[in-house]
């Protein structure tokens with residue numbers, strides 16, 4: 352669908368996937384006025400297709416839109432459009448455990464204009480892509496590199512917004528980490544370079560002193576929908592949840608003293624990703640043998656995927672039929 356100042360959203364339609372034309376001066380190409388979302392459709396064991404907490408994604412899309420001076424969408428209309436699209440393409444929702452149909456709503460500034468200001472016209476579209484199982488041979492821990500130099504987001508910036516610029520800013524450090532054999536970069540806060548923020552496309556959780564500790568939402572990290580779900584499930588499992596930023600020192604001292612027993616990332620792509628080791632300034636700590644996911648990590652993964660794929664009941668109504 353398209354937006355023009357004075358006219359609002361118009362021309363909503365579903366059409367076959369194809370390239371579209373954009374004016375070379377479209378403002379998104381120069382000033383990165385862009386937002387997106389990521390959610391999944393799952394095929395449950397009974398064959399039905401469901402979405403996971405899609406209203407949360409649509410609400411976050413609108414929060415991103417506000418911060419990026421972009422027009423909001425009608426949440427009910429947008430959610431219904433996503434459902435209609437997935438229903439039409441239901442055959443692409445794969446069957447086996449861990450597979451899904453990834454849904455990517457996007458909004459870009461399409462007005463042709465050389466000059467920095469919010470655009471007057473926008474294009475909003477949703478594309479789909481089937482995705483294979485993230486873990487082929489069971490969930491496997493990742494190696495994380497903690498950057499002591501690069502930062503992803505500062506207070507007052509756009510860290511909590513799902514906008515392309517944040518990801519562009521993270522590429523250089525991610526490539527450096529990959530060249531050194533690490534899977535992900537863990538970002539520290541921009542001010543003190545001390546407190547854990549988040550990882551690439553995941554929020555971070557730690558089992559510290561038997562409690563689930565995760566970084567608070569204060570504008571620099573994404574309010575992850577998997578994070579929200581995991582915090583609820585952890586509380587239901589009887590774990591105390593603490594929203595506070597762990598320091599790098601706490602990670603290293605915690606692992607060495609046995610106070611930090613598990614660490615994992617949470618995100619739509621992986622659901623739960625156990626961490627096997629952290630490296631910071633040339634020093635490495637391993638969690639357990641670095642190869643086996645912790646007990647709490649595995650239980651949270653099994654519970655959340657169980658709800659998504661229909662093996663377990665869904666008491667919170669997170670799963671929505673398409």
Ligand code: PMP
Pocket residue numbers: 389549550551552553554572573574575576577578617618619620
């Ligand atoms: N942080 C960032 C920077 C991300 O891109 C993502 C993925 N959307 C997450 C955290 C996790 O968010 P969610 O659980 O909603 O996928």
